[in-house]
Amino acid sequence: MPELLVVGSVALDSVATPFGAVREALGGSATYFAYAASFFTGIRLVATVGADFPKEHLDLLRGRGVDLSGLQISDGRTFRWTGEYGYDLNEAKTLDTQLNVFADFKPVLAPPLRRAPFLFLANIDPVLQLDVLRQMDERPRLVALDTMNFWIQGKKADLLRVLREVDVVTINDGEARQLAGEANLIRAARAIAAMGPKTVVVKRGEYGALMLCDGLFFMAPAFPLDAVYDPTGAGDTFAGGFVGHLAAMDRVDPSTLRRAVVYGSVMASFTVEDFSLNRLTRLTSEEIGARYDAFQSLTRVEA
Amino acid sequence: MPELLVVGSVALDSVATPFGAVREALGGSATYFAYAASFFTGIRLVATVGADFPKEHLDLLRGRGVDLSGLQISDGRTFRWTGEYGYDLNEAKTLDTQLNVFADFKPVLAPPLRRAPFLFLANIDPVLQLDVLRQMDERPRLVALDTMNFWIQGKKADLLRVLREVDVVTINDGEARQLAGEANLIRAARAIAAMGPKTVVVKRGEYGALMLCDGLFFMAPAFPLDAVYDPTGAGDTFAGGFVGHLAAMDRVDPSTLRRAVVYGSVMASFTVEDFSLNRLTRLTSEEIGARYDAFQSLTRVEA
Numbered sequence: 001m002p003e004l005l006v007v008g009s010v011a012l013d014s015v016a017t018p019f020g021a022v023r024e025a026l027g028g029s030a031t032y033f034a035y036a037a038s039f040f041t042g043i044r045l046v047a048t049v050g051a052d053f054p055k056e057h058l059d060l061l062r063g064r065g066v067d068l069s070g071l072q073i074s075d076g077r078t079f080r081w082t083g084e085y086g087y088d089l090n091e092a093k094t095l096d097t098q099l100n101v102f103a104d105f106k107p108v109l110a111p112p113l114r115r116a117p118f119l120f121l122a123n124i125d126p127v128l129q130l131d132v133l134r135q136m137d138e139r140p141r142l143v144a145l146d147t148m149n150f151w152i153q154g155k156k157a158d159l160l161r162v163l164r165e166v167d168v169v170t171i172n173d174g175e176a177r178q179l180a181g182e183a184n185l186i187r188a189a190r191a192i193a194a195m196g197p198k199t200v201v202v203k204r205g206e207y208g209a210l211m212l213c214d215g216l217f218f219m220a221p222a223f224p225l226d227a228v229y230d231p232t233g234a235g236d237t238f239a240g241g242f243v244g245h246l247a248a249m250d251r252v253d254p255s256t257l258r259r260a261v262v263y264g265s266v267m268a269s270f271t272v273e274d275f276s277l278n279r280l281t282r283l284t285s286e287e288i289g290a291r292y293d294a295f296q297s298l299t300r301v302e303a
Numbered sequence: 304m305p306e307l308l309v310v311g312s313v314a315l316d317s318v319a320t321p322f323g324a325v326r327e328a329l330g331g332s333a334t335y336f337a338y339a340a341s342f343f344t345g346i347r348l349v350a351t352v353g354a355d356f357p358k359e360h361l362d363l364l365r366g367r368g369v370d371l372s373g374l375q376i377s378d379g380r381t382f383r384w385t386g387e388y389g390y391d392l393n394e395a396k397t398l399d400t401q402l403n404v405f406a407d408f409k410p411v412l413a414p415p416l417r418r419a420p421f422l423f424l425a426n427i428d429p430v431l432q433l434d435v436l437r438q439m440d441e442r443p444r445l446v447a448l449d450t451m452n453f454w455i456q457g458k459k460a461d462l463l464r465v466l467r468e469v470d471v472v473t474i475n476d477g478e479a480r481q482l483a484g485e486a487n488l489i490r491a492a493r494a495i496a497a498m499g500p501k502t503v504v505v506k507r508g509e510y511g512a513l514m515l516c517d518g519l520f521f522m523a524p525a526f527p528l529d530a531v532y533d534p535t536g537a538g539d540t541f542a543g544g545f546v547g548h549l550a551a552m553d554r555v556d557p558s559t560l561r562r563a564v565v566y567g568s569v570m571a572s573f574t575v576e577d578f579s580l581n582r583l584t585r586l587t588s589e590e591i592g593a594r595y596d597a598f599q600s601l602t603r604v605e606a
Binding site: 087186206217218221258297 | 605
């Protein structure tokens with residue numbers, strides 16, 4: 001099975017929503033991505049944590065077969081994020097960010113990691129994203145990238161540089177509009193595709209996802225849930241299911257990409273059903289398959 | 304072909320969006336509904352206008368075969384609405400409402416109108432909606448109803464009374480939450496179904512539509528448009544395509560209802576491409592068919 005490499009953050013998140021709260025729970029873009037992808041394919045994680053990082057979290061990831069040989073454990077404290085959501089769960093309010101060891105994160109790929117055929121550059125400094133791509137022994141079959149408003153605003157030239165070299169970008173709707181400088185989302189997606197990535201996946205939270213692929217749009221709703229507890233990590237979990245399915249199939253044709261969007265939506269729908277990775281840690285492959293089928297019934301017009 | 308009756312408003316709208324403006328253009332819930340439905344089935348309109356209502360608008364509706372025998376032309380001025388939209392086209396800001404002759408609207412159905420097998424009660428006072436239903440010679444095969452925040456807030460008991468007697472309700476997402484007193488849209492839809500209508504269609508503007516039908520959800524995105532000029536009338540046009548298709552098929556089974564949601568989305572997608580009914584007046588059946596097919600490609604996971 002082709003392998004997937006993710007470079008991103010591992011964090012301790014303190015999150016409050018109208019439905020509860022957690023303190024210093026497992027979080028981070030690479031964590032959510034890797035955990036979700038582990039249901040689909042072999043996955044290796046590159047990130048950094050501090051000496052204070054709880055061993056139980058490492059055990060949790062190892063228990064899913066996530067290769068942690070690229071996880072640096074540095075002197076100092078782990079990256080911490082504190083945020084809250086109101087009833088509009090689409091919008092997080094950041095209360096506190098302590099980068100700690102993540103501030104000095106310089107990913108260095110050991111030789112076995114440089115040969116992964118599928119690479120996900122989670123939301124980190126675009127300079128580091130490009131540096132990771134340069135470290136690969138050969139161009140991976142698929143490179144996907146996620147980013148956020150912070151880099152669009154502060155490091156746009158660097159972001160545009162790495163965007164030219166990736167196949168897929170996953171991005172929030174608001175950030176897609178910001179990156180493209182275009183209020184209309186359809187035109188924004190086309191503008192981003194013109195920056196380099198042949199495939200643009202726009203994550204719209206409770207409104208689902210939109211993919212532009214070779215000039216054609218695909219739209220998937222979010223799975224209808226009657227209880228959403230915490231949207232943290234939904235986007236990275238989406239990406240984990242999305243790229244995980246592509247790696248498992250070892251294909252990136254339009255049909256596989258459409259199915260991958262549905263698998264991404266399915267994985268995200270589980271994540272938001274509980275805080276942190278709690279729902280994912282109880283998840284089974286059977287549940288993923290059943291929700292994939294339910295998702296198809298939900299959107300199918302003709303029987 | 305089974306016939307469809309709509310009772311609602313015919314108005315003159317003055318609308319400004321970031322992309323242009325119109326003064327005293329043809330509008331009103333029954334107008335958009337009837338014009339859209341006319342592409343699918345025979346349609347009769349019951350509403351009221353003032354003596355100042357331009358004859359060209361009547362000619363436009365008659366030109367589409369809309370039966371206007373139920374349109375009262377009263378002394379006084381036609382209902383006028385003035386509103387504007389910002390870049391967030393999901394939210395209209397009402398600047399002025401002049402009910403004029405609409406304030407005294409008491410729909411009286413002449414005998415031929417009382418036998419329509421399909422009835423759409425557009426967004427008017429729920430007391431009038433129920434009164435219209437009572438005037439029917441026999442219970443229509445399908446009764447659909449639309450409503451808005453104004454009635455939910457001011458006439459909730461009357462609204463609940465008529466809701467008990469209808470088959471389908473079409474409602475905005477915000478208003479669905481308000482009516483159900485429930486922030487989660489999935490639970491809100493279920494709560495509304497428990498009020499009477501077996502089928503609940505939630506209109507989500509640029510995020511598409513959601514249907515709850517016999518306990519099963521169906522979700523359709525909005526058609527991706529790279530230019531939206533004016534969302535006024537999109538919801539009523541949606542309803543016109545939706546009920547129009549059901550009437551044309553003379554069926555209300557779940558598969559037909561799903562196709563009807565897509566036809567509704569297709570019709571709404573045309574309406575927003577220009578101000579007032581301007582895009583609809585240039586529309587052809589071939590364009591409707593082509594966009595229906597494009598819509599299917601847009602959402603189909605498996606080829």
